[in-house]
Amino acid sequence: MPATVARLILSIAAVLLAAALYLPVFLIIEEGGFIRNDLRALWATDVVCGAILVVTWFLVWRAEVSWTAGRIVMTSLSLIVAAIPAAAIVVAMQMLQPYSDEIAAVCGAMIWAPCWMGATALVWRETRPERAERLKMQGIGALACPTCGYSMMGLKEPRCPECGSRYTLDQLYTSQGESRV
Numbered sequence: 001m002p003a004t005v006a007r008l009i010l011s012i013a014a015v016l017l018a019a020a021l022y023l024p025v026f027l028i029i030e031e032g033g034f035i036r037n038d039l040r041a042l043w044a045t046d047v048v049c050g051a052i053l054v055v056t057w058f059l060v061w062r063a064e065v066s067w068t069a070g071r072i073v074m075t076s077l078s079l080i081v082a083a084i085p086a087a088a089i090v091v092a093m094q095m096l097q098p099y100s101d102e103i104a105a106v107c108g109a110m111i112w113a114p115c116w117m118g119a120t121a122l123v124w125r126e127t128r129p130e131r132a133e134r135l136k137m138q139g140i141g142a143l144a145c146p147t148c149g150y151s152m153m154g155l156k157e158p159r160c161p162e163c164g165s166r167y168t169l170d171q172l173y174t175s176q177g178e179s180r181v
């Protein structure tokens, strides 16, 4: 199984885990006597389960992300930005009857989570130059002479300067596919 597929399965598990822990965490906080007020206990549960999701999500994907300074800042901001649509819906729900504040508190977390996960996908996605660099590092996208293997990168005509072989562009292209994939 490719590592990315394994990560996708783990990230689904991370979401389900955070959701499955919602009720147990609430019961521990409320019935355990940490916070007696139902609404406050729900907001605390949002924070705890949100933190569980953030940590597990980060652990699953961190090796796939190129951590530039910009990405670190944007990742931090995404935690807050994702709260904007969640807050908007919570406020709208509170203005409607017969929804209670408690339902809004639960829904707020349920809306924040996918917004934040989507934001991380946008922030963590590699740029075109990063992709080109990664493929170069993996040797994919490099162009070699099919006859002698000499690097033909940067040449302006499809003639190997090492062995003198000439190719059409499509011959060169398809031969790379055969040898690389």
Ligand SMILES: [Zn+2]
Residues within 6 Å of the ligand: 145, 146, 147, 148, 149, 150, 160, 161, 162, 163, 164, 165
């Ligand atoms: Zn050659």
